[in-house]
Amino acid sequence: MQTKIPAGKLASEAGKEADRILRSCVHCGFCTATCPTYQLLGDELDGPRGRIYLIKEMLESGSASEKTREHLDRCLTCRSCESTCPSGVEYAHLLDIGRELCEAGTERPMVERIQRKAMTAILPNRTRFSLLLKGAGLFRPLLPQGLKALLPAVSRTKLDWPPRRHKRTVLMIEGCVQPVLDAGIDRAAAIVLDQAGISLQRTGIAQCCGALEHHLNASEAALERMRSNIDHWWADIEAGVEGIVSTASACALQLKEYGYLLRNDPAYAEKAKQISALAADISELVAGQDLPAANGGGEKIAFHASCTLQHGQKLSGVVETILEKSGFELVPVKGGHLCCGAAGTYTLLQPEIGEALRANKIESLEAGRPTRIATANIGCMKHIESASEIPVVHWIELLAELYEKPQTDRG
Ligand code: SF4
């Protein structure tokens, strides 16, 4: 694609990067066919190719419009388009630049500004999020529908992890909302990895990996959060942890993006690169281990591959193989490449699209009559759970259950 970005804009890092990405797009439109918002809304401007054009236009004209902002807001950042694109267009990185320009060049209505500020202040901080949920009775009438749906599912149990007894140690990023909503997921990972001779070490800080602020276009806050995390984790990294793992695929993807996002920060670029090189999704870590045999007894599971797992981290099929090897039967799921509508804070900001996508996803997941639905990310889990009759779990919990059974029960 040819571009005519003015020289002044091209001199900036963002301008150069946008130009590089735009020029890699050949305008073929293959991506449009696999875009969930295009499928739902049928408007070219609500598909990747249309959004790419809007960003190009904005860069060339130097002015942002509310219309462009709306179309970019409706993008789930699911990266399904990146999986389809034959030219390797880095759509998500271009979208970040486009969103930042829109944020700077337009003014959102007051309600949206307050909503986004409140989310940025509360969600990335585990203590504040936990307090919010505890005060849910008072706040409930004021909350958006999507957040209300999350409230009943607060995790109240304090769970013991296996003792740290192995030489091999991996740093576990617990993040912000997941331990509040479901403390059992990271514990399940600790149980499974203990079987593989790996101990998990917690970071000791209760904050976001930066993904939530990133999703809310608060890019400076996201970068600050990432720098603060690096400072907190650095002693453990220097002490020689063999990796950094997350059970939330969205957080694992964000860790893998640290190197890219902080590449222009002289003080943090090298460290961020190292974080990204050490980062792993729990599925990658488990897949590479020699685990004792486990037998899921042929239980029928519908697996929902989160977008950050399959499109962001390109880990399609990894969890499915682990589950099948562990004796679970996976039922077919139509449209497995499509987003469930959770997409970080998307479901709170675009509830109608989020709910429509969820309805389609649940229909596909339930079609094979599974006993349980499994996924790889807390956001998808809570979003699907809030409208499904079938129990929803994180896939690592299925595995941990097998290892928690008495030895004689195992296959
Ligand atoms: S990221 Fe997802 S919603 Fe956004 S344009 Fe790409 S496929 Fe469509």
Ligand code: SF4
């Ligand atoms: S598939 Fe790739 S190259 Fe084709 S229009 Fe979409 S982003 Fe551009």
